[in-house]
Amino acid sequence: MKNIQVRVNGHPVAREIPDHRLLVDFLRYDLGLTGTKEGCSVGVCGACTVLLNGQPVSSCLALAVMADGGEVTTIEGLAEGDRLHPLQQAFIDYGGFQCGVCTPGQIMASKALLDANPHPTPAQIKEWMMGNLCRCTGYYKIIEAIQAAAAEKTEP
């Protein structure tokens, strides 16, 4: 067992956890942050994407102890009170999701993209987002949503 201290969505969290606890399980089962989904469990689908110290990582392939002393941002950390993050709003406005399982990962990966590059081209969006699979949308709506959020457009 290890005692870890992590800032999760801006709030300090201290927990005693088994060394083999995966970050995705720590978030979902220890903290109840079930917005983060586990998809493929092998780092290919991107559904479990969270930001660890600002970098997008697959939380299914990180140990929770590795986040000790660090900062984790999940989908639950994006909205400010009742106001959705511009990316969340854009995914709704532009039909960037259907079943929604991949959506938290899509939005966290696109958050990291806009943090690094506030005005990406469609080609840059496609390259950055290649690690986030979606079986519903065909991707075009996701790209449109990210472009809209980058342009701060609120209506389609």
Add this chain to the structure above:
Amino acid sequence: MHEIHYEAPTSLEQAVGILAKHGDSARPICGGTDLLIQMRAGVRRPHYVVDVKHIAALTGIAFDPKSGLRLGAAAPCIEIFENATLRRHYPGLVEAAHLIGSLQIQSRASVGGNLCNGSPAADTTPALIALGAVARLVGPKGERQVKVEEFVVSPGRTVIQPGELLVELLIPPPPPHSADAYIRFIPRNEMDIAVVGIGAAITLEGDRCTAARIGMGAVAPTPLFAAKASQALVGKKFDAVAIENAAQLAIEQASPIDDMRGTAEFRRHLVGVLTRRTLERAAERARRN
């Protein structure tokens, strides 16, 4: 996943001490993007997992025009392809690092981990072989250096002995008029394991090739240095005939298997195609240097 003891030493001495104490039951972890998958599947079951990302000697990237590149074994791929100096001097290695998984993987995975995982299909290993990279290992009995083409001994197994740790990769400085390249074939655009991967580094003096090294991945139980194909280029005019001759010698050395990614026959065909293309790409870059 089975229970483990996680350690995160901050010095090389501590890390080697922990690894030496626990021998076969300990394994270093960097990004964990291979090891955690293997642990979750029960393929590897280390009781002690030693996180090496907090050791300064393993995370540095230092380039010197005279002595070359010292690439810390735990430096993440993202730091490699975002590094302008590396993009300038080792574009082939950067290409390979940029092909490993998604950004989510690249922000955690390292070239050192890619090598230590021991896969015959590792993307960065043929690129390292082409560059003549040497692995520096530190263990309880001191340190030693191993050529990258001798590092992997069988699928998933390397020369690393219990207690030893890969500290860094030592890569010679690129000579004038030289360049490297890496190309792999996968049936998709992104996010797949190489069916065949070829790395090449060549030096050109006018239209003559004065040095060449070709590394091959996914064509044998371990990544290979294509010695005959490389040697055949040296001292010759670098033209279509020389490239074709090298490609045929590379095909002769390959001993691929049939598996779900491709047949042995298809892989041999790919060795020829990719050897030609990789040499041409490296040459195009070398002419600009």
